[in-house]
Protein backbone atom coordinates (compact mmCIF):
# COMPACT_ATOMS: atom_id res chain seq x y z
CA UNK A 84 0.00 0.00 0.00
CA UNK A 85 3.04 2.25 0.06
CA UNK A 86 2.42 3.25 -3.56
CA UNK A 87 -1.04 4.49 -2.63
CA UNK A 88 0.39 6.50 0.19
CA UNK A 89 2.98 7.86 -2.21
CA UNK A 90 0.27 8.79 -4.64
CA UNK A 91 -1.61 10.58 -1.93
CA UNK A 92 1.52 12.47 -0.97
CA UNK A 93 2.22 13.45 -4.58
CA UNK A 94 -1.37 14.46 -5.00
CA UNK A 95 -1.54 16.61 -1.87
CA UNK A 96 1.84 18.07 -2.72
CA UNK A 97 0.61 19.09 -6.13
CA UNK A 98 -2.62 20.39 -4.71
CA UNK A 99 -0.72 22.35 -2.13
CA UNK A 100 1.40 24.10 -4.77
CA UNK A 101 -1.63 24.90 -6.86
CA UNK A 102 -3.56 26.05 -3.84
CA UNK A 103 -0.75 28.35 -2.84
CA UNK A 104 -0.60 29.91 -6.30
CA UNK A 105 -4.33 30.36 -6.42
CA UNK A 106 -4.31 31.85 -2.94
CA UNK A 107 -1.62 34.32 -4.00
CA UNK A 108 -3.62 35.30 -7.07
CA UNK A 109 -6.86 35.83 -5.12
CA UNK A 110 -5.07 37.86 -2.46
CA UNK A 111 -3.64 40.02 -5.21
CA UNK A 112 -7.12 40.62 -6.67
CA UNK A 113 -8.51 41.47 -3.24
CA UNK A 114 -5.74 43.96 -2.50
CA UNK A 115 -6.19 45.51 -5.92
CA UNK A 116 -9.89 46.15 -5.44
CA UNK A 117 -9.29 47.48 -1.94
CA UNK A 118 -6.64 49.80 -3.33
CA UNK A 119 -8.95 50.96 -6.12
CA UNK A 120 -11.72 51.78 -3.65
CA UNK A 121 -9.36 53.59 -1.30
CA UNK A 122 -7.72 55.57 -4.08
CA UNK A 123 -11.12 56.76 -5.33
CA UNK A 124 -11.89 58.11 -1.89
CA UNK A 125 -8.47 59.68 -1.53
CA UNK A 126 -8.56 61.32 -4.95
CA UNK A 127 -12.05 62.76 -4.37
CA UNK A 128 -10.84 64.05 -1.06
CA UNK A 129 -7.63 65.44 -2.51
CA UNK A 130 -9.42 67.10 -5.38
CA UNK A 131 -11.97 68.76 -3.14
CA UNK A 132 -9.21 70.00 -0.86
CA UNK A 133 -7.16 71.25 -3.78
CA UNK A 134 -10.05 73.12 -5.40
CA UNK A 135 -11.89 74.15 -2.28
CA UNK A 136 -9.45 74.89 0.50
CA UNK A 137 -7.84 78.00 -1.14
CA UNK A 138 -11.25 79.68 -1.23
CA UNK A 139 -12.23 78.97 2.35
CA UNK A 140 -11.75 82.07 4.47
CA UNK A 141 -13.49 83.91 7.25
CA UNK A 142 -15.54 85.94 4.81
CA UNK A 143 -16.76 82.78 3.10
CA UNK A 144 -17.68 81.14 6.37
CA UNK A 145 -19.37 84.09 8.04
CA UNK A 146 -21.04 86.27 5.43
CA UNK A 147 -24.09 86.00 3.22
CA UNK A 148 -24.09 85.65 -0.57
CA UNK A 149 -23.55 88.86 -2.49
CA UNK A 150 -25.89 89.76 -5.39
CA UNK A 151 -24.81 88.74 -8.88
CA UNK A 152 -21.98 90.94 -10.09
CA UNK A 153 -20.52 91.81 -6.71
CA UNK A 154 -17.48 89.93 -5.53
CA UNK A 155 -16.99 88.31 -2.12
CA UNK A 156 -19.72 86.97 0.10
CA UNK A 157 -20.08 83.53 1.63
CA UNK A 158 -22.42 80.73 2.50
CA UNK A 159 -23.26 81.44 6.11
CA UNK A 160 -26.98 81.09 5.39
CA UNK A 161 -26.40 77.69 3.82
CA UNK A 162 -24.34 76.41 6.76
CA UNK A 163 -26.98 77.50 9.20
CA UNK A 164 -29.75 76.16 6.99
CA UNK A 165 -28.17 72.72 6.71
CA UNK A 166 -27.53 72.56 10.45
CA UNK A 167 -31.09 73.62 11.25
CA UNK A 168 -32.78 71.28 8.81
CA UNK A 169 -30.58 68.34 9.75
CA UNK A 170 -31.35 69.08 13.38
CA UNK A 171 -35.10 69.28 12.81
CA UNK A 172 -35.02 66.16 10.66
CA UNK A 173 -33.05 64.30 13.34
CA UNK A 174 -35.40 65.31 16.12
CA UNK A 175 -38.16 63.49 14.28
CA UNK A 176 -36.20 60.86 12.39
CA UNK A 177 -33.94 59.46 15.12
CA UNK A 178 -36.56 58.52 17.73
CA UNK A 179 -38.98 57.38 15.03
CA UNK A 180 -36.33 55.23 13.40
CA UNK A 181 -35.13 53.70 16.66
CA UNK A 182 -38.66 52.96 17.85
CA UNK A 183 -39.48 51.30 14.54
CA UNK A 184 -36.30 49.23 14.81
CA UNK A 185 -37.16 48.16 18.35
CA UNK A 186 -40.65 47.20 17.22
CA UNK A 187 -39.31 45.13 14.34
CA UNK A 188 -36.74 43.32 16.45
CA UNK A 189 -38.61 42.82 19.72
CA UNK A 190 -42.29 42.73 18.86
CA UNK A 191 -42.48 42.41 15.11
CA UNK A 192 -44.12 39.15 14.11
CA UNK A 193 -46.55 38.17 11.42
CA UNK A 194 -47.88 40.02 8.41
CA UNK A 195 -47.81 43.53 9.80
CA UNK A 196 -44.15 43.34 10.76
CA UNK A 197 -43.36 41.88 7.37
CA UNK A 198 -45.12 44.82 5.77
CA UNK A 199 -43.27 47.36 7.90
CA UNK A 200 -39.91 45.73 7.21
CA UNK A 201 -40.65 45.53 3.52
CA UNK A 202 -41.72 49.19 3.34
CA UNK A 203 -38.63 50.25 5.25
CA UNK A 204 -36.43 48.44 2.77
CA UNK A 205 -38.33 49.93 -0.13
CA UNK A 206 -38.18 53.41 1.35
CA UNK A 207 -34.45 53.07 1.95
CA UNK A 208 -33.88 52.26 -1.69
CA UNK A 209 -36.23 54.86 -3.16
CA UNK A 210 -34.19 57.59 -4.91
CA UNK A 211 -34.06 60.62 -2.65
CA UNK A 212 -35.50 62.83 -5.36
CA UNK A 213 -38.70 60.80 -5.17
CA UNK A 214 -38.80 61.38 -1.42
CA UNK A 215 -38.53 65.09 -2.21
CA UNK A 216 -41.44 64.87 -4.66
CA UNK A 217 -43.50 63.00 -2.10
CA UNK A 218 -42.95 65.66 0.55
CA UNK A 219 -43.68 68.29 -2.10
CA UNK A 220 -47.12 66.83 -2.63
CA UNK A 221 -47.65 66.12 1.06
CA UNK A 222 -46.43 69.37 2.64
CA UNK A 223 -45.29 72.00 0.14
CA UNK A 224 -48.50 72.08 -1.88
CA UNK A 225 -50.93 72.17 1.07
CA UNK A 226 -48.78 74.84 2.78
CA UNK A 227 -48.60 76.77 -0.47
CA UNK A 228 -44.87 77.29 -0.36
CA UNK A 229 -41.42 75.84 0.06
CA UNK A 230 -40.24 75.68 3.63
CA UNK A 231 -37.47 74.44 5.88
CA UNK A 232 -40.05 72.26 7.60
CA UNK A 233 -40.73 70.43 4.37
CA UNK A 234 -36.98 70.09 3.86
CA UNK A 235 -36.52 68.66 7.33
CA UNK A 236 -39.44 66.29 6.75
CA UNK A 237 -37.84 64.90 3.62
CA UNK A 238 -34.55 64.40 5.48
CA UNK A 239 -36.39 62.64 8.32
CA UNK A 240 -38.11 60.38 5.83
CA UNK A 241 -34.74 59.36 4.45
CA UNK A 242 -33.31 58.77 7.94
CA UNK A 243 -36.14 56.65 9.34
CA UNK A 244 -35.68 53.47 7.28
CA UNK A 245 -31.89 53.58 7.57
CA UNK A 246 -31.97 53.92 11.35
CA UNK A 247 -34.84 51.48 11.77
CA UNK A 248 -33.23 48.64 9.85
CA UNK A 249 -29.83 49.25 11.42
CA UNK A 250 -31.33 49.25 14.91
CA UNK A 251 -33.27 46.09 14.14
CA UNK A 252 -30.20 44.24 12.90
CA UNK A 253 -28.18 45.29 15.95
CA UNK A 254 -30.86 44.30 18.44
CA UNK A 255 -31.19 40.93 16.75
CA UNK A 256 -27.51 40.35 17.47
CA UNK A 257 -28.24 40.52 21.19
CA UNK A 258 -28.55 36.86 22.16
CA UNK A 259 -31.98 35.81 23.31
CA UNK A 260 -30.70 34.24 26.52
CA UNK A 261 -29.92 37.74 27.83
CA UNK A 262 -33.53 38.80 27.35
CA UNK A 263 -34.61 35.65 29.15
CA UNK A 264 -32.15 36.31 31.96
CA UNK A 265 -33.76 39.71 32.42
CA UNK A 266 -37.31 38.40 32.22
CA UNK A 267 -36.51 35.62 34.68
CA UNK A 268 -35.50 38.28 37.24
CA UNK A 269 -39.03 39.62 37.16
CA UNK A 270 -38.19 42.64 35.05
CA UNK A 271 -41.01 43.77 32.73
CA UNK A 272 -40.33 43.24 29.04
CA UNK A 273 -40.17 46.94 28.14
CA UNK A 274 -37.55 47.48 30.83
CA UNK A 275 -35.52 44.51 29.65
CA UNK A 276 -35.55 46.01 26.16
CA UNK A 277 -34.67 49.50 27.33
CA UNK A 278 -32.09 48.75 30.01
CA UNK A 279 -30.46 45.54 28.82
CA UNK A 280 -31.01 45.07 25.10
CA UNK A 281 -30.90 48.69 23.90
CA UNK A 282 -28.27 49.74 26.38
CA UNK A 283 -25.95 47.01 25.27
CA UNK A 284 -26.26 47.96 21.61
CA UNK A 285 -26.01 51.69 22.18
CA UNK A 286 -22.64 51.88 20.44
CA UNK A 287 -23.83 50.34 17.22
CA UNK A 288 -27.10 52.24 17.22
CA UNK A 289 -25.29 55.55 17.70
CA UNK A 290 -22.97 54.72 14.84
CA UNK A 291 -25.97 54.02 12.61
CA UNK A 292 -27.61 57.28 13.66
CA UNK A 293 -24.44 59.27 12.91
CA UNK A 294 -24.09 57.67 9.51
CA UNK A 295 -27.71 58.51 8.76
CA UNK A 296 -27.07 62.14 9.77
CA UNK A 297 -23.99 62.26 7.58
CA UNK A 298 -25.98 60.83 4.73
CA UNK A 299 -28.82 63.38 4.88
CA UNK A 300 -26.46 66.30 5.49
CA UNK A 301 -25.28 65.85 1.92
CA UNK A 302 -28.67 65.32 0.29
CA UNK A 303 -29.48 67.78 -2.48
CA UNK A 304 -32.34 66.35 -4.49
CA UNK A 305 -35.03 66.16 -1.79
CA UNK A 306 -34.29 69.74 -0.70
CA UNK A 307 -34.75 71.13 -4.20
CA UNK A 308 -38.47 70.35 -4.03
CA UNK A 309 -38.98 71.22 -0.39
CA UNK A 310 -36.75 73.85 1.20
CA UNK A 311 -35.70 75.26 -2.15
CA UNK A 312 -33.07 77.92 -1.43
CA UNK A 313 -32.81 81.36 0.11
CA UNK A 314 -30.27 84.08 -0.56
CA UNK A 315 -30.92 85.61 2.81
CA UNK A 316 -30.36 84.44 6.30
CA UNK A 317 -33.60 82.82 7.41
CA UNK A 318 -34.37 81.11 10.68
CA UNK A 319 -38.10 80.81 10.13
CA UNK A 320 -38.85 77.15 9.42
CA UNK A 321 -42.01 77.95 7.47
CA UNK A 322 -39.98 79.87 4.88
CA UNK A 323 -37.66 78.60 2.16
CA UNK A 324 -34.20 77.97 3.52
CA UNK A 325 -30.74 77.66 2.04
CA UNK A 326 -28.75 74.50 2.48
CA UNK A 327 -25.18 73.64 1.72
CA UNK A 328 -25.80 70.98 -0.93
CA UNK A 329 -28.35 73.08 -2.82
CA UNK A 330 -26.11 76.14 -2.59
CA UNK A 331 -23.21 74.11 -3.94
CA UNK A 332 -25.40 72.87 -6.76
CA UNK A 333 -26.62 76.37 -7.63
CA UNK A 334 -23.15 77.88 -7.55
CA UNK A 335 -21.52 75.01 -9.39
CA UNK A 336 -23.76 75.35 -12.47
CA UNK A 337 -23.61 79.15 -12.51
CA UNK A 338 -21.54 80.78 -15.28
CA UNK A 339 -19.41 82.80 -12.84
CA UNK A 340 -15.88 81.74 -11.89
CA UNK A 341 -16.15 83.11 -8.39
CA UNK A 342 -19.36 81.17 -7.73
CA UNK A 343 -17.75 78.01 -9.03
CA UNK A 344 -14.88 78.54 -6.62
CA UNK A 345 -17.31 79.08 -3.76
CA UNK A 346 -19.06 75.86 -4.75
CA UNK A 347 -15.77 74.04 -4.29
CA UNK A 348 -15.20 75.73 -0.96
CA UNK A 349 -18.70 74.69 0.08
CA UNK A 350 -18.02 71.13 -1.02
CA UNK A 351 -14.87 71.18 1.06
CA UNK A 352 -16.79 72.26 4.15
CA UNK A 353 -19.45 69.60 3.55
CA UNK A 354 -16.88 66.86 3.11
CA UNK A 355 -15.08 67.93 6.27
CA UNK A 356 -18.39 67.93 8.18
CA UNK A 357 -19.25 64.42 7.08
CA UNK A 358 -15.69 63.25 7.69
CA UNK A 359 -15.58 64.66 11.20
CA UNK A 360 -18.98 63.15 11.96
CA UNK A 361 -17.79 59.74 10.85
CA UNK A 362 -14.48 59.88 12.64
CA UNK A 363 -16.05 61.38 15.74
CA UNK A 364 -18.53 58.53 15.96
CA UNK A 365 -15.86 55.93 15.62
CA UNK A 366 -13.79 57.57 18.28
CA UNK A 367 -16.67 58.32 20.63
CA UNK A 368 -18.36 54.97 20.48
CA UNK A 369 -16.13 52.21 21.65
CA UNK A 370 -17.53 48.82 20.80
CA UNK A 371 -19.12 47.19 23.82
CA UNK A 372 -19.11 43.49 24.43
CA UNK A 373 -22.85 43.33 24.02
CA UNK A 374 -24.30 43.90 20.61
CA UNK A 375 -21.12 43.41 18.68
CA UNK A 376 -20.53 39.84 19.71
CA UNK A 377 -22.01 37.19 21.93
CA UNK B 378 -50.45 18.65 51.13
CA UNK B 379 -50.52 21.87 53.12
CA UNK B 380 -46.75 22.45 53.24
CA UNK B 381 -46.32 22.06 49.49
CA UNK B 382 -45.00 25.35 48.16
CA UNK B 383 -45.77 24.34 44.61
CA UNK B 384 -48.24 21.94 43.13
CA UNK B 385 -48.67 21.27 39.45
CA UNK B 386 -51.95 19.84 38.17
CA UNK B 387 -52.53 18.67 34.60
CA UNK B 388 -49.89 20.89 33.08
CA UNK B 389 -49.66 20.69 29.29
CA UNK B 390 -47.35 22.74 27.10
CA UNK B 391 -47.10 23.27 23.36
CA UNK B 392 -44.70 24.75 20.84
CA UNK B 393 -47.19 25.59 18.11
CA UNK B 394 -48.82 22.26 17.29
CA UNK B 395 -46.16 20.18 18.99
CA UNK B 396 -47.12 19.09 22.49
CA UNK B 397 -44.00 19.06 24.67
CA UNK B 398 -45.67 18.30 28.05
CA UNK B 399 -48.59 15.92 28.57
CA UNK B 400 -50.64 16.52 31.67
CA UNK B 401 -47.98 16.67 34.38
CA UNK B 402 -48.94 16.37 38.08
CA UNK B 403 -46.22 17.04 40.62
CA UNK B 404 -45.90 18.48 44.13
CA UNK B 405 -42.89 20.19 45.63
CA UNK B 406 -42.42 20.54 49.38
CA UNK B 407 -41.01 23.68 50.92
CA UNK B 408 -37.24 23.65 51.56
CA UNK B 409 -36.60 20.62 49.41
CA UNK B 410 -34.48 19.90 46.37
CA UNK B 411 -36.30 18.28 43.48
CA UNK B 412 -34.28 16.82 40.62
CA UNK B 413 -35.69 16.41 37.11
CA UNK B 414 -34.05 13.76 34.97
CA UNK B 415 -34.74 12.23 31.60
CA UNK B 416 -33.30 11.90 28.12
CA UNK B 417 -32.68 14.92 25.91
CA UNK B 418 -35.84 16.47 24.48
CA UNK B 419 -38.20 14.91 27.03
CA UNK B 420 -39.46 18.31 28.21
CA UNK B 421 -37.49 19.05 31.39
CA UNK B 422 -36.57 22.57 30.34
CA UNK B 423 -40.06 23.21 29.09
CA UNK B 424 -41.43 22.07 32.43
CA UNK B 425 -39.30 24.40 34.56
CA UNK B 426 -39.94 27.25 32.15
CA UNK B 427 -43.66 26.77 32.70
CA UNK B 428 -43.13 27.26 36.43
CA UNK B 429 -42.02 30.89 36.03
CA UNK B 430 -44.12 31.53 32.93
CA UNK B 431 -41.07 31.97 30.76
CA UNK B 432 -42.35 29.31 28.38
CA UNK B 433 -44.99 31.63 26.97
CA UNK B 434 -42.32 34.15 25.89
CA UNK B 435 -41.30 31.79 23.09
CA UNK B 436 -43.19 32.75 19.90
CA UNK B 437 -46.06 30.32 19.33
CA UNK B 438 -45.71 28.59 22.69
CA UNK B 439 -48.68 27.99 24.99
CA UNK B 440 -49.56 26.12 28.18
CA UNK B 441 -52.63 24.91 30.02
CA UNK B 442 -53.34 23.37 33.40
CA UNK B 443 -52.70 24.62 36.91
CA UNK B 444 -49.54 25.58 38.76
CA UNK B 445 -50.37 26.47 42.34
CA UNK B 446 -47.69 28.62 43.91
CA UNK B 447 -48.33 28.98 47.64
CA UNK B 448 -51.91 27.98 46.88
CA UNK B 449 -52.56 30.44 44.02
CA UNK B 450 -52.71 29.40 40.37
CA UNK B 451 -50.07 31.32 38.48
CA UNK B 452 -51.97 30.72 35.24
CA UNK B 453 -55.08 32.57 36.42
CA UNK B 454 -56.07 35.25 33.94
CA UNK B 455 -55.39 38.18 36.27
CA UNK B 456 -51.93 37.08 37.37
CA UNK B 457 -48.98 39.22 36.23
CA UNK B 458 -46.14 36.94 35.05
CA UNK B 459 -43.61 39.59 36.11
CA UNK B 460 -44.62 39.14 39.76
CA UNK B 461 -44.42 35.35 39.42
CA UNK B 462 -40.87 35.61 38.13
CA UNK B 463 -39.85 37.59 41.19
CA UNK B 464 -40.99 34.67 43.32
CA UNK B 465 -39.62 31.93 41.08
CA UNK B 466 -36.04 32.67 40.11
CA UNK B 467 -34.12 30.88 37.41
CA UNK B 468 -30.56 29.89 36.59
CA UNK B 469 -29.84 28.80 33.05
CA UNK B 470 -27.63 26.11 31.56
CA UNK B 471 -25.19 28.58 30.05
CA UNK B 472 -23.89 31.27 32.43
CA UNK B 473 -25.46 34.49 31.13
CA UNK B 474 -24.27 37.53 33.08
CA UNK B 475 -25.23 40.87 31.49
CA UNK B 476 -22.15 41.71 29.42
CA UNK B 477 -22.15 45.48 29.76
CA UNK B 478 -22.47 45.36 33.56
CA UNK B 479 -19.98 44.96 36.39
CA UNK B 480 -20.06 42.08 38.87
CA UNK B 481 -21.83 44.32 41.37
CA UNK B 482 -24.37 45.64 38.88
CA UNK B 483 -25.06 42.12 37.68
CA UNK B 484 -25.95 40.97 41.19
CA UNK B 485 -28.25 43.89 41.90
CA UNK B 486 -29.69 44.16 38.38
CA UNK B 487 -33.05 42.76 39.47
CA UNK B 488 -33.33 45.23 42.35
CA UNK B 489 -32.06 48.21 40.39
CA UNK B 490 -34.45 47.63 37.55
CA UNK B 491 -37.25 47.24 40.07
CA UNK B 492 -36.48 50.79 41.15
CA UNK B 493 -34.37 50.26 44.28
CA UNK B 494 -31.59 52.85 44.18
CA UNK B 495 -30.33 53.20 47.77
CA UNK B 496 -26.63 52.41 47.59
CA UNK B 497 -26.52 51.03 51.11
CA UNK B 498 -29.35 48.60 50.42
CA UNK B 499 -27.83 47.47 47.16
CA UNK B 500 -24.42 46.93 48.76
CA UNK B 501 -25.88 44.90 51.57
CA UNK B 502 -27.92 42.72 49.23
CA UNK B 503 -24.97 42.24 46.86
CA UNK B 504 -22.72 40.99 49.65
CA UNK B 505 -25.40 38.76 51.10
CA UNK B 506 -26.26 37.21 47.73
CA UNK B 507 -22.64 36.72 46.75
CA UNK B 508 -21.97 35.03 50.10
CA UNK B 509 -25.01 32.81 49.60
CA UNK B 510 -23.65 31.89 46.17
CA UNK B 511 -20.22 31.13 47.72
CA UNK B 512 -18.60 33.72 45.47
CA UNK B 513 -18.00 36.65 47.83
CA UNK B 514 -14.44 35.75 48.81
CA UNK B 515 -13.41 35.38 45.18
CA UNK B 516 -14.88 38.61 43.83
CA UNK B 517 -15.00 41.03 46.76
CA UNK B 518 -11.99 42.89 45.34
CA UNK B 519 -13.26 43.05 41.77
CA UNK B 520 -16.88 44.06 42.14
CA UNK B 521 -16.42 46.76 39.51
CA UNK B 522 -14.89 44.43 36.93
CA UNK B 523 -17.07 43.22 34.08
CA UNK B 524 -19.25 40.26 35.00
CA UNK B 525 -18.11 38.49 31.86
CA UNK B 526 -14.46 38.70 32.97
CA UNK B 527 -15.00 35.95 35.56
CA UNK B 528 -14.38 32.27 34.86
CA UNK B 529 -17.25 30.11 33.68
CA UNK B 530 -17.85 28.60 37.12
CA UNK B 531 -17.68 32.01 38.77
CA UNK B 532 -20.06 33.42 36.17
CA UNK B 533 -22.56 30.69 36.95
CA UNK B 534 -22.36 31.45 40.67
CA UNK B 535 -22.72 35.13 39.77
CA UNK B 536 -25.93 34.23 37.97
CA UNK B 537 -27.07 32.32 41.05
CA UNK B 538 -26.30 35.37 43.20
CA UNK B 539 -28.20 37.55 40.75
CA UNK B 540 -31.22 35.27 41.00
CA UNK B 541 -30.99 35.11 44.81
CA UNK B 542 -30.75 38.89 45.17
CA UNK B 543 -34.47 39.34 44.52
CA UNK B 544 -35.12 36.77 47.28
CA UNK B 545 -37.32 34.28 45.44
CA UNK B 546 -38.75 31.50 47.61
CA UNK B 547 -38.22 29.09 44.70
CA UNK B 548 -35.18 28.74 42.45
CA UNK B 549 -35.29 26.83 39.17
CA UNK B 550 -31.97 25.56 37.85
CA UNK B 551 -31.77 24.18 34.32
CA UNK B 552 -28.62 22.04 34.10
CA UNK B 553 -26.61 24.65 35.99
CA UNK B 554 -23.41 22.63 36.02
CA UNK B 555 -23.38 21.06 32.57
CA UNK B 556 -20.99 23.69 31.23
CA UNK B 557 -18.66 23.57 34.23
CA UNK B 558 -15.57 21.69 35.41
CA UNK B 559 -15.77 19.20 38.31
CA UNK B 560 -14.54 21.65 40.96
CA UNK B 561 -17.06 24.34 40.02
CA UNK B 562 -19.71 21.64 39.83
CA UNK B 563 -18.89 20.46 43.35
CA UNK B 564 -19.10 24.04 44.60
CA UNK B 565 -22.51 24.54 43.10
CA UNK B 566 -23.77 21.22 44.44
CA UNK B 567 -22.63 22.17 47.91
CA UNK B 568 -24.31 25.51 47.45
CA UNK B 569 -27.62 23.89 46.52
CA UNK B 570 -27.58 21.84 49.70
CA UNK B 571 -26.77 24.98 51.71
CA UNK B 572 -29.52 27.01 50.04
CA UNK B 573 -32.14 24.45 50.97
CA UNK B 574 -32.59 25.94 54.41
CA UNK B 575 -33.66 29.25 52.86
CA UNK B 576 -35.41 28.33 49.66
CA UNK B 577 -36.90 25.55 47.56
CA UNK B 578 -34.94 24.28 44.58
CA UNK B 579 -36.01 22.51 41.41
CA UNK B 580 -33.09 21.40 39.32
CA UNK B 581 -32.78 19.77 35.91
CA UNK B 582 -29.76 17.54 35.54
CA UNK B 583 -28.37 14.97 33.16
CA UNK B 584 -26.05 13.70 35.82
CA UNK B 585 -27.74 10.97 37.83
CA UNK B 586 -25.05 10.88 40.50
CA UNK B 587 -25.67 14.57 40.98
CA UNK B 588 -29.40 14.00 41.35
CA UNK B 589 -28.71 11.21 43.83
CA UNK B 590 -26.24 13.33 45.83
CA UNK B 591 -28.27 16.48 46.33
CA UNK B 592 -31.96 15.93 45.77
CA UNK B 593 -34.70 14.84 48.13
CA UNK B 594 -37.09 13.81 45.40
CA UNK B 595 -36.56 12.97 41.76
CA UNK B 596 -38.89 13.14 38.78
CA UNK B 597 -38.23 11.09 35.67
CA UNK B 598 -39.58 12.51 32.41
CA UNK B 599 -39.89 10.70 29.11
CA UNK B 600 -41.33 12.08 25.86
CA UNK B 601 -43.23 14.84 27.61
CA UNK B 602 -44.71 12.59 30.30
CA UNK B 603 -43.86 12.28 33.96
CA UNK B 604 -43.08 8.58 34.29
CA UNK B 605 -42.15 8.40 37.93
CA UNK B 606 -41.84 10.78 40.83
CA UNK B 607 -40.69 9.83 44.29
CA UNK B 608 -38.03 9.95 46.97
CA UNK B 609 -34.63 10.06 45.36
CA UNK B 610 -33.26 7.17 47.40
CA UNK B 611 -36.06 4.82 46.42
CA UNK B 612 -36.32 5.98 42.80
CA UNK B 613 -32.69 5.14 42.20
CA UNK B 614 -32.67 1.89 44.16
CA UNK B 615 -36.13 0.40 43.71
CA UNK B 616 -37.79 2.19 40.76
CA UNK B 617 -41.47 1.35 40.39
CA UNK B 618 -41.55 1.75 36.63
CA UNK B 619 -39.76 -0.42 34.12
CA UNK B 620 -38.83 2.61 31.99
CA UNK B 621 -37.24 4.34 34.97
CA UNK B 622 -35.17 1.33 35.72
CA UNK B 623 -34.06 1.04 32.09
CA UNK B 624 -33.10 4.71 32.06
CA UNK B 625 -31.14 4.79 35.30
CA UNK B 626 -29.29 1.62 34.45
CA UNK B 627 -28.32 3.14 31.12
CA UNK B 628 -30.28 0.74 28.94
CA UNK B 629 -31.60 3.63 26.81
CA UNK B 630 -31.65 7.39 26.63
Ligand SMILES: Nc1ncnc2c1ncn2[C@@H]1O[C@H](COP(=O)(O)OP(=O)(O)OP(=O)(O)O)[C@@H](O)[C@H]1O
Pocket residue numbers: 392395397415416417418419420421422423424435
Ligand atom coordinates in the same frame (compact mmCIF):
# COMPACT_ATOMS: atom_id res chain seq x y z
N1 LIG C 1 -38.15 26.86 21.05
C1 LIG C 1 -38.71 25.69 20.69
N2 LIG C 1 -39.49 25.63 19.60
C2 LIG C 1 -40.07 24.47 19.22
N3 LIG C 1 -39.92 23.32 19.87
C3 LIG C 1 -39.16 23.30 20.97
C4 LIG C 1 -38.51 24.49 21.44
N4 LIG C 1 -37.81 24.18 22.55
C5 LIG C 1 -38.01 22.87 22.75
N5 LIG C 1 -38.82 22.34 21.82
C6 LIG C 1 -39.28 20.93 21.75
O1 LIG C 1 -39.92 20.59 22.95
C7 LIG C 1 -39.52 19.32 23.39
C8 LIG C 1 -38.96 19.40 24.79
O2 LIG C 1 -37.80 20.19 24.79
P1 LIG C 1 -37.01 20.58 26.10
O3 LIG C 1 -36.05 21.64 25.74
O4 LIG C 1 -37.96 20.86 27.18
O5 LIG C 1 -36.23 19.23 26.41
P2 LIG C 1 -35.19 18.92 27.57
O6 LIG C 1 -35.73 17.76 28.33
O7 LIG C 1 -34.87 20.13 28.34
O8 LIG C 1 -33.92 18.45 26.73
P3 LIG C 1 -32.36 18.65 27.09
O9 LIG C 1 -32.04 17.64 28.10
O10 LIG C 1 -31.68 18.38 25.79
O11 LIG C 1 -32.19 20.04 27.54
C9 LIG C 1 -38.52 18.80 22.38
O12 LIG C 1 -39.20 17.90 21.54
C10 LIG C 1 -38.09 20.01 21.60
O13 LIG C 1 -37.86 19.67 20.27
Ligand SMILES: [Mg+2]
Pocket residue numbers: 421422423551
Ligand atom coordinates in the same frame (compact mmCIF):
# COMPACT_ATOMS: atom_id res chain seq x y z
MG1 LIG D 1 -33.11 21.37 28.55
